Amino acid sequence: MSLDxxxxxxxxxxxxxxxxDEELEPLAKELSGILHxxxxxxxxxxxxxxxxxxxxxxxALPMREDKVSDGGYPEKVLQNGPETTNGFFLVPKVVE
Amino acid sequence: xxxxxxxxMTEALALLNKxxxxxxxxxxxxxxxxxxxxxxxxxxxxxxxxxxxxAGESDxxxxxxxxxxxxxxxxxxxxxxxxxxxxxxxxxHILEGFKPAYESSVTTNLWNQGAVMLGxxxxxxxxxxxxxxxxxxxxxxxxxxxxGDDRDLVPGGSSGGSAAAVAACLAMGATGTDTGGSIRxxxxxxxxxxxxxxxxxxxxxxxxxFASSLDQAGPMTxxxxxAALMLKAMAGHDPKDSTSAPQSVxxxxxxxxxxxxxxxxxxxxxxKPDGLSAEIIGAWDKGLAWLKEAGAEIVEVSLPHTxxxxxxxxxxxxxxxxSNLARYDGVRFGLRVPGNSLDEMYxxxxxxxxxxxxxxxxxxxxxVLSAGxxxxxxxxxxKLRTLIASDFRQAFERADVLxxxxxxxxxFGLGENLDDPITMYLNDVFTIPTSLAGLPGxxxxxxxxxxxxxxxxQLIGRPFDEETVFKAAHVMETAAxxxxxxxx
Numbered sequence: 085m086s087l088d089x090x091x092x093x094x095x096x097x098x099x100x101x102x103x104x105d106e107e108l109e110p111l112a113k114e115l116s117g118i119l120h121x122x123x124x125x126x127x128x129x130x131x132x133x134x135x136x137x138x139x140x141x142x143x144a145l146p147m148r149e150d151k152v153s154d155g156g157y158p159e160k161v162l163q164n165g166p167e168t169t170n171g172f173f174l175v176p177k178v179v180e
Numbered sequence: 181x182x183x184x185x186x187x188x189m190t191e192a193l194a195l196l197n198k199x200x201x202x203x204x205x206x207x208x209x210x211x212x213x214x215x216x217x218x219x220x221x222x223x224x225x226x227x228x229x230x231x232x233x234x235a236g237e238s239d240x241x242x243x244x245x246x247x248x249x250x251x252x253x254x255x256x257x258x259x260x261x262x263x264x265x266x267x268x269x270x271x272x273h274i275l276e277g278f279k280p281a282y283e284s285s286v287t288t289n290l291w292n293q294g295a296v297m298l299g300x301x302x303x304x305x306x307x308x309x310x311x312x313x314x315x316x317x318x319x320x321x322x323x324x325x326x327x328g329d330d331r332d333l334v335p336g337g338s339s340g341g342s343a344a345a346v347a348a349c350l351a352m353g354a355t356g357t358d359t360g361g362s363i364r365x366x367x368x369x370x371x372x373x374x375x376x377x378x379x380x381x382x383x384x385x386x387x388x389x390f391a392s393s394l395d396q397a398g399p400m401t402x403x404x405x406x407a408a409l410m411l412k413a414m415a416g417h418d419p420k421d422s423t424s425a426p427q428s429v430x431x432x433x434x435x436x437x438x439x440x441x442x443x444x445x446x447x448x449x450x451x452k453p454d455g456l457s458a459e460i461i462g463a464w465d466k467g468l469a470w471l472k473e474a475g476a477e478i479v480e481v482s483l484p485h486t487x488x489x490x491x492x493x494x495x496x497x498x499x500x501x502x503s504n505l506a507r508y509d510g511v512r513f514g515l516r517v518p519g520n521s522l523d524e525m526y527x528x529x530x531x532x533x534x535x536x537x538x539x540x541x542x543x544x545x546x547x548v549l550s551a552g553x554x555x556x557x558x559x560x561x562x563k564l565r566t567l568i569a570s571d572f573r574q575a576f577e578r579a580d581v582l583x584x585x586x587x588x589x590x591x592f593g594l595g596e597n598l599d600d601p602i603t604m605y606l607n608d609v610f611t612i613p614t615s616l617a618g619l620p621g622x623x624x625x626x627x628x629x630x631x632x633x634x635x636x637x638q639l640i641g642r643p644f645d646e647e648t649v650f651k652a653a654h655v656m657e658t659a660a661x662x663x664x665x666x667x668x
Binding site: 099 | 278279281393423485488491502510518530550553557566569600
C-alpha cells in the first residue's frame with residue numbers, strides 16, 4: 085500500500101501531530117517504504133493461527149479487591165502540569 | 181588502591197566487606213571519571229549530590245551490619261526509569277524537565293538492595309533506535325574506536341548511554357531496557373554483558389512505556405557474575421504491573437560457575453543469512469567450540485519464521501507505541517506549545533516535542549491500527565508472532581539454550597545508517613525474534629574484530645530459565661578472557 089499526501093495528512097491528524105505541507109511528500113514516501121517492506125508478511129499463510137495477544141502465556145490477569153489503593157495527593161498529580169489552576173489542569177477552551 | 185572504577189561489582193563488594201574501601205570512595209571515583217569523560221555524553225543528568233548522600237547512607241548501613249545485595253555499588257540508570265524528584269526525559273524534548281512524583285519499581289528494588297545512583301543515562305528517544313543517535317540530548321560516543329582510526333563510533337541503542345558508561349567505567353553497572361534488542365545490541369557494541377530477562381521477570385511499573393508487550397528491564401555489567409547479581413536485585417513480582425510474573429526469583433549467582441556437562445546448545449540454521457560477516461561467523465564457531473569443550477552437545481535447530489520477525493516487530497511495536505505515546509498531550513506533564521484550540525495545542529506540542537523517528541513510528545502505528553487496515557497489518561502481525569513463538573517452543577524441545585550472534589556487525593560510525601530506516605532496523609535482526617517470543621536473551625563479548633572492535637554472542641533461554649543462560653554465559657566468558665576495560 086502506497087500512501088498519498090491526503091492519507092498521511094489524515095493519519096497525522098489521528099495521531100495529533102502537526103505536519104507541514106512540504107513535509108507530507110517525503111513522509112508519504114518514507115512511510116510507504118516501510119509499509120511495502122512489512123507487507124512481506126502477506127506471503128505467510130496464517131489461516132487457523134490464533135493471534136498472540138499475551139506474552140505471559142496462560143497467566144490469568146490478576147484480580148484485586150475493588151477499592152481505592154492510592155491517591156489523595158492532588159498537588160503531586162499536578163506538579164508537572166504545564167498549566168494548572170485551583171487543583172485542575174488547564175487546557176484551551178473546548179466548549180463555547 | 182589503584183583505580184577502583186575498574187573493579188567488577190563482585191570485587192568491589194568483597195573490598196567493601198573487608199572495609200578496604202567505602203561506598204563514598206567508590207562513588208567519588210566514579211563521579212570524577214564521569215566529569216572527565218563528559219565528551220562521551222553517556223549521561224543526560226548527573227546526580228552527584230544524591231549519589232554521595234546515598235553512598236554515605238550505605239556506608240552507615242554497612243557499619244550497622246545491614247547489607248543489601250548491591251550495598252554501596254554505584255550504578256547508572258537509563259533515563260527511561262522514573263526516579264522520584266530527578267528529571268526523567270526518555271531522551272525526548274517532550275519530557276524535558278519532567279520530575280516524576282514516584283519511583284519505578286526496578287529502581288526501588290535496587291535502592292532497597294543498597295545501590296547508589298550516579299545519574300541518568302542517555303538513550304535513543306523513547307528507546308526507539310539502535311545507535312543512540314535519536315536522543316534529543318545528543319548522540320553518545322562508543323568508548324571503543326577502530327584500531328588506527330580516530331572516527332567516533334555509535335554505542336548501539338537504545339541503551340547506548342548505559343552501555344558506554346559501563347564500558348568506560350563510569351558506572352559499575354547500569355539498568356537498560358530492551359524492546360527489540362536495546363540491551364543486547366549496545367552490550368555487544370561496547371564489549372559488555374547485558375541480559376534481557378524473560379518478559380514478566382522485572383516490573384515495568386515506572387518505566388516510560390514504548391511497546392508494552394515487549395518492554396523488559398535488565399542489567400548491563402562488565403561480567404556475567406555481576407549481571408546475575410544485579411538481575412537478582414532488580415527482578416521480582418510487582419502488584420503494580422499486571423504482567424509481572426508471580427514467580428519467585430532464583431539465586432542467579434548460583435548458576436555462575438555451574439557445570440554445563442550434557443547441556444544441549446541449539447544453533448538456529450536461519451541465523452546465517454547470506455552476507456553475514458565471516459568474523460561474526462568465526463566468533464560464533466569459537467563460542468560453540470568453548471561450550472563443546474565444557475561438555476555441551478551442539479544441535480542444529482530450525483526457526484523457520486525468523487525472516488518475518490523484523491517486519492512483524494515493525495508492526496507490533498509502532499502500534500503499541502502509537503497508543504502509549506498518546507499520553508504526551510501537553511496537559512499533564514512535559515512540553516506544551518500553545519494553540520488556539522485544544523486540538524491545535526495537541527498537534528503543535530507533539531510536532532515540536534517528538535523527534536523524527538518517534539513521529540515516524542507513531543504514524544506507522546496509527547495507520548496499521550486504523551479502521552480498515554487493522555486486520556491486514558496488526559492482526560496479521562499478531563498471528564506471525566504466534567508462529568515465531570511456536571518456532572522457539574519446538575527448538576527448545578531439542579535444545580536447552582540457543583547460541584547466535586547478537587548483531588550482524590560490530591559498532592558502526594556515528595551518522596552512518598541514517599539514510600534508510602530499514603537499514604537501521606536490520607541491526608536487531610538477531611535480537612527481535614527473542615523479544616517477540618518473550619524469552620530471555622543475554623549478550624556477552626567473546627572477542628575482537630580484525631579492526632579491534634568487540635564482537636558479541638547471544639544466548640537465548642526458555643521462559644524463566646535465565647539460570648541456564650547464565651551457566652553457559654559464564655563458561656564462554658571464562659574461555660574468552662575478554663577483560664579489556666581493565667586496561668582502558
